[in-house]
Amino acid sequence: MVKRRHITALFIIGLVMVLIGYFSDKKIQQDLDDDRYRLEVMEDTVNDGWYYEIYFENHLALRQKFIPSISEKRFFITERDAKKTGSLVLERLKSGKSPTISKDDLYKLGITF
Incomplete structure (x- = not known):
């Protein structure tokens, strides 16, 4: 049960990091778009x-x-x-x-x- 919670928590943290990276990259690209x-x-x-x-x-x-x-x-x-x-x-x-x-x-x- 504890192991399953850890896996779920790691999955959510990973997903949040991927989303932050994606939107940050889009913002940087948008700022550079002449x-x-x-x-x-x-x-x-x-x-x-x-x-x-x-x-x-x-x-x-x-x-x-x-x-x-x-x-x-x-x-x-x-x-x-x-x-x-x-x-x-x-x-x-x-x-x-x-x-x-x-x-x-x-x-x-x-x-x-």
Whole structure:
């Protein structure tokens, strides 16, 4: 009777460990899956500028119409500027960091404002 309890307990512990390993591996794979995130850069022809949007699992997560961290509301002057800034935000989101952009980040990226 005692032996049967031990075998049952070991079986349950083993099953729990397998399930934990399975779901942990799925979470790690999901975190590394770049297809969940997407950056789109668009032109605003009315305001003569550029902006970017970041999608997470095909849902709009962020729309950045204006250059962040500056006091004026200015669109990005070039598509390249919007793409560089959006790419940095995307990289930070993917790595679990704050997506906040500082003026120093803008200077390092060579963003004109």
